[in-house]
Amino acid sequence: ELVEATKEIPRQIPDSDFELVPLGEDPSRGVKIDTRLPDLARKQLKACLRENAELFAWSAAEMPGLDPEVVCHQL
Numbered sequence: 001e002l003v004e005a006t007k008e009i010p011r012q013i014p015d016s017d018f019e020l021v022p023l024g025e026d027p028s029r030g031v032k033i034d035t036r037l038p039d040l041a042r043k044q045l046k047a048c049l050r051e052n053a054e055l056f057a058w059s060a061a062e063m064p065g066l067d068p069e070v071v072c073h074q075l
Contacts, residue, residue: 016034016035016036017034017035017036018032018033018034018035019032019033019034019035019042020032021033021045021046021049021050023049023050023053023056024053028058029053029056029058031049031056033045033046033049060072
């Protein structure tokens with residue numbers, strides 16, 4: 001059972017279009033949301049993301065106090 005629990009579950013590649021929601025002035029800082037979301041849900045999600053933009057970290061430098069060995073990885 002333990003072996004089964006540690007197996008990675010393959011993630012599906014989304015087959016829909018995405019909308020980039022910019023978070024702040026820097027155009028490289030944004031998140032993608034699925035365009036298939038209902039209009040009201042998409043509008044509410046975008047508002048929530050923008051209201052909480054300061055919670056996102058775009059680099060290890062923006063997370064003071066965390067060991068870079070923990071927060072950085074290579075592909």
